[in-house]
Amino acid sequence: MPDATEEFQRRQALKEEAKAEGSLHDIPLQREVAAAADVPGAQLPPGVDRELADAAGAGIVIASQRELAWRRFKKHKAAMVSGVVLIIIIIGSLAAPLLTSYTFSETDVTSPLQGPSMKHYFGTDTLGRDAFTRVLYGGRISLLVGFAVAIIATVIGATIGAIAGYYGGWLDNLLMRVTDLFLSVPFLVVLILGSLLLGPGVLDTVIILSLFFWMYDARIVRGIYLSMKEKEFVEAARASGASNRRIIFREMLPNAMGPIIVASTLAVAAAILTESVLSFLGYGIQPPTPTWGNLLDDARNLAVSAPWLILFPGIAILITVLCVNYIGDGLRDAFDPQGQGKSL
């Protein structure tokens, strides 16, 4: 009697495999592109646009996959705009001291709860602190947490996924059951308990979030490795005596980078959102360190008297996360032109 869950998982794995194989093969060989472009009206391989083919035919014959991906990324208008906006937001928060004459903790009891004005772009809070300054500084922490979590989670997830996919067998089974376990726990509850255990600092928050963000990378990378491990180049590496470790990290990993980059970009967005939720509920990073989440927590009871204190940090989160998500979508299209339009 075949086991339904196994069957289900096998099907999922097959799907992931198919996807992974797609992403490896659908970036057509530059030669093919050039050849097709030479003949007017020739049938282009799917996923290749005319302009690119023309460019290739016009003499730019050598283009790396990275260059091709970049050219495709540039076509995704929303992603390009998002990239620019995100860079502005990052520079803005890093250059906060240059953009504002206040400090984030400087109080001014003579002007509490003032609405937005030329003096205070985003108004002031109960203690007369400049809300614009606080949003800028809050962005530093929120962005730092977002990127740090994505990087750490990607390293953990890619390693686990690579090992599971490469070795297969009982090790794969064990690692994937652990992954499923992590995926099925009530996320926010566990984060709250975790922050109670570790503490409310920036580093603690990064650690806790990272522990619950690696599962998606693990699954994706496993799928890719599963489909890649029988390929000739892996065979060749093995025959020439390369160690498993070398094959996993030096031979196979570069081929899995596209989907990994996409997954970790989306993880940045999710981590920024989650940090804000945790801080908002009072379990994340605590004041006086401002983050977009705890700024909103502070302002929660002032919503009626000072709506600007709610409005601006929320918009900051929304725009940042939206930009990161669009960039992730653009990257996906760039690395996986076949899957276009199936985003999110």
Place this chain on the structure above:
Amino acid sequence: MGRYVLRRLIFSIPVLLISSVLVFTATRATTDPSAAIRENPRATAEQVQRYRADLGLDDPPLQQYLHWLGDFVTGDWGTSLISNREIRPEIIDALLNSLVLGGLATVVSLTLGISIGLYSSLHKYSKFDYIATTGAFVGLSMPIFWFALILQLVFGVYLTRWLGLTTPIVYTSGVTSPGTDGFHLVDRLQHLILPVIVLSVQVVAVYSRYMRASMLEVLQSDYLRTARAKGLRERVVVLRHGMRNALIPITTQVALDVGAIAGGLIITETIFDYPGMGSLFIEAQGYGDYPVILSWLMVTVIFVIVFNLIADLLYAVLDPRIRYA
């Protein structure tokens, strides 16, 4: 099929046992069981000691765990340290409230998500598809607690003020208006509308994208071409042959999401003062009410496990390519 269900049920017993150990350890590590009495300035050291002895807090951890597990399984979940009420009815009430809210949000999100996704897939790259995609991106990027605060502000304060009303059109907190006794459908709905909107925003975005992708895949399938070749009307092809198959992956997702309702509505329930499982957890956590947290976590875990099973079964039932016996 029967044997498969039985086997899955038997297999979930060790999973539950392991979870109960984790739940017990996590709760003990994160709450101070005698915080309630220690904060009372008039409690003498002797009283604190007796309190701890009464609760069995000085017994060896293993003994405490077994004691608790035995009580939990036999239905004796103890009393809350704070309210002194029995925990079981309290959790059941909260669970029912959460299920009403979550269930309603699921129905709304499913209806909207499937319709939007279906229409988008049939009119790929149309203006509607473009707007729906943008909407989904915004929905997914929205900090929902912020969205909830904005809705409260707009509906609770501004709209009432602009329209010159004495009572708001929809309420921004609680379950029923004070002074109403019995069940008033309109009043109840007025309290549910905003939380349901907040819960649905992200879920609609996810479901509509999921439906769109799933439907696009189905539209390219051979059996759809066969259906057309047989001369079936386009409506029948799309709805009966296409949509029904495209719904299969979503069904699994919905089952998992429903299982998460028991513990997953923390943000919305706290902001809207809705007395469900989420607000119960935050409250119990704030007071260090560990007996409540223990039972709460176990109920949540059971929900997740049961609905995981349901999701797998649904998948098998709906997709005849998977056979059991």
